[in-house]
Amino acid sequence: MDELTIHEILARALLAGRIPAGTKLGEHQLAEVFGVSRERVRKVLHRLGHERLLNLVKNRGAFAIEPDPREARMVYEARRILEGGIVAHLCDHLTDAQAVRLREHMEAEEAALRAGDRATWIRLSGTFHLMLAEMTENAIIVRQAQELVGRTVMLVTFYEPDSASACGCDEHRSICRAVTARERSKAIKAMSSHLSLVETRLRPRPFSGPGVSLDVVLVEELEAHYARSGNAP
Amino acid sequence: MDELTIHEILARALLAGRIPAGTKLGEHQLAEVFGVSRERVRKVLHRLGHERLLNLVKNRGAFAIEPDPREARMVYEARRILEGGIVAHLCDHLTDAQAVRLREHMEAEEAALRAGDRATWIRLSGTFHLMLAEMTENAIIVRQAQELVGRTVMLVTFYEPDSASACGCDEHRSICRAVTARERSKAIKAMSSHLSLVETRLRPRPFSGPGVSLDVVLVEELEAHYARSGNAP
DNA sequence: TCGCCCATGATTGTGCACAATTGTCCATCG
DNA sequence: CGATGGACAATTGTGCACAATCATGGGCGA
Structure with a gap:
């Protein structure tokens, strides 16, 4: 079990909102689930903390961040600023090929919506903003946009656990x-x-039960990972 | 010696261009200079690597990044996009108090330039962009801007070691x-x-001699740190 | 009975020793 | 003479054991 793999699994689970906010991620617990030593898990946890996906409390441990309305406002405002800069840049630098790709994406989005293919529509709707960022062909901007979009997805899954709404077409x-x-x-x-x-569509979530235990979620994610890429235990 | 202190000292030295590009930062070497254990240095090195201030090569060590023209272009373009978004945002949200602060800053800049106070002018000229970012009152944007401005300073000290030019008033x-x-x-x-x-003012630097040894630079930075905040060995 | 204090258990932080990997130097062979 | 191979040295990566720290709960006193 590579450390990059552990990082990827945990990051994916966190971003998808599979791990409830406030959950404690114990080093020993994770080490046992993934079958690796504690130090391996430690490094991954610290990295996730540095990427703002976890709250690291000294001598206390790592916890899944619990979004508060202040942070939500901050994230959305940051996106308004950054993505405003992106579209302004694209106004001056968009190539014809990129314009075609944009139009194709829009048509695919609307087609999925008309066809009632909700899953596809949500996926396409989510990648729209990343697509714009990628069209700047600037790795730094793409990374910053990815970080912000990721945190947005966390917010959405937290505040709207059921509906999982997408952007307006x-x-x-x-x-x-x-x-x-x-x-x-x-x-x-x-x-x-x-x-x-999009921000105003967020509603304060009624209640967040602990759901299933962390171990169960992690084992599910582990199996999902094996199913994705070469199933070797 | 706290680990945050080590991080701050190294980050400051890196960003100021005091450590020549390509310099190897050995764990044992740093541990000896700072008088701490190797693990402490390790963590700081990995963190600096994650912040893109060092190149981490597996089983080889940490090296001060050597800017290449491709990266320079990328950083400046990212700044055009991000800071474009920032000024666009400020156009809609700038308060009167902020406008006053802006004007005061401009006057201070021009006064320093007229008075021939080159040091002050360079400092004010550098903080201008950070000041704009801070006026968004958005911690995420401020951090992203800080990161980009920091990398720009590294580029400038690399490509223009002598002149250390500032922005045009x-x-x-x-x-x-x-x-x-x-x-x-x-x-x-x-x-x-x-x-x-600003980008076009960069000139390919003629030659980069190794200068003084890394130990000497680090000891200097260490003493500078003690001089700044409470001189306790 | 309420509040405070201390002991205890659990969890994270840290230093140390060893393993693994890489670069270098020298000898030997074609 | 150049190239290749192996052994050695140096450096980083990793697991383990111990120390430090914090929440918890029971006991004691007012």
């Missing part, structure tokens, strides 16, 4: 129109109001 | 004007062209 459409028309100010405003709308 | 002035006038598109263009100008 027409809002994406208007962003695309503004970018391809090279209208900088309009693109920024479209992106900003779109993200604000 | 009138360029800052025009950015301020556009922001306070709430002219979004003009502000973005001003920031973008300003950063492009």
